[in-house]
Amino acid sequence: MSERHTILQGIEKDIQNILYRYMKTQSFTYTEREKEAEQFLVDHLSKIPYFREHPEHFGTWSIPGDPFDRAVCYGMVKGEGDDTIVFVHHNDVVEIEDFKLLKSYAFSPDELAEELMKIRDSLPKDAKKDLEEGTFLFGRGGADMKGGGSIQLALLERYSRMEHFRGNVIVIAVPDEENLSAGMRAGVELLAELKDRYKLNYKIMINSEPHQRKDFSQGIFSEGSVGKIMPFIYVRGYLSHIGKVFEGFNPLNLMSEIVRSTELNMDFSDVVGNESAPPPTWLYLKDSKKQYDVSMPLSASGCFSILTLDQSPAEVMEKVKGICVRSFDKIIGEMNESYNRFSEVAEPVAKGLPWKTKVMDFARLYEEACSAHGQRFKAEYERKLEYLSQQMKDGSINIIESNFALVEFVFDYIGDLAPRVVYGLIPPYYPNVSNLYFTDLAPEVASLSEQLDAYTTRQYGQHYTREYFYTGISDLSYTSIKDGAKTLDSLKNSMPLFGDFYRIPVEAIEKIAMPCMNIGPWGKDFHKLTERVCKEDLYERTPRIINKAVSLLLENPLLTE
Known part of the structure; x- marks a missing residue:
């Protein structure tokens, strides 16, 4: 039998064997246990004959300054020529709190299926059906996304056995995708280094995240990835006793208006073709009071998430600024109206309220403190930033709390006590990417989805x-920018934590x-407890679809079954 016809024979068992071992590594995101997945990958690759013969083609790439000493793991089959395909997957998983008494089975698909059968009547209808039919594999990480990673690893090993392999294939496995994508941001620098070292021509990056189906008879190829940006709002009020409300400015009043004006606001939603980004939603909202008293709070802070298809950070922040200004104007108008009505029946405390609309980005607030206190402020600010960064690494404070602690610190150096709104960005930032935005897309890449659809229709009767x-x-967000x-520049100006703690390797x-x-x-x-992946896709369809993509892009006929 020729090499052409044996390349994928029996790969189903390989994928299952890899996946069951891979899932056993309980690599919870942003914990030291992510190192378990890294060690598994190094051990797995080191046992493959090709990598024993070419140890320079696999290894790890450390994430600089990482609190858990995590690293990107990679393996490369170096064939003939410069054309290269990159496979990427993340190896971190989310926690298993919702598994409750089934936690000990979360990483063992067969045992978990047996236990779930005992409580199947309490499961959602669709999950119960999939469980009873045995068509899906249940377990933490099976779908998101060690299943896709196992497919990539199995294919890489098959390619490593071939003589005169045309082109090159690299697998990178990254940690931290469920948190700040520290792994992928480091992985980009690894790929830049490999590009220089081996003079590689990167044709495409293929991720193997699970897809969800709108129509169960149709799969989905994604030629890009949505962007994500997280604006923060800090409202500084003016304290007063609740019996003297017109002498103060309640930041909760203004913050509530800003929240109402942004939550699910479709003005923030990009539309590209017939695709639309979901509207924004708020993720965090809090006032500054730490205990009860009869004064209004001094400040309120919060952040919300915006998904983008085409917008830049600068464009998003201009919209945020506009809403803050309009909200401030509206609240002042309403306060003056209330004050005028109050003054008709009570002795007024003043001829009118003193409040004026004042909205600025974090960069302007920082410059105001610098102008007032110069080098003293800058030195103290750097020390505060270093302290907060260490606290975040220790896990004693989260990134949102740290961001607002830094804003509060700057306000200690601000002499103007008038109410104001400060806006900016909190990490992480995900650029929006799509093959649509490439003006010189190679024909074989531009037509890849259509060619693969023709293949799946012919091979499986499925579009x-x-x-x-x-x-x-x-993590595909970091394939281009x-x-x-x-x-x-926008991130540096708007993101207080941008720098040593968080950065985007734009040049790489x-x-x-x-x-x-x-x-x-x-x-x-x-x-969720019922996380699951379709077995037919996992073991049969997806590896063959990816292999078909590799054969088309590397023009390698030996890969065609």
């Missing part, structure tokens, strides 16, 4: 539709810039 954006947020220098992203596609198995209920 795969194309979407331009994977909306689940993914539009207007990198402008984006970097621009260096490795490549099209991308998500080709992953059908999955359901990510991050």
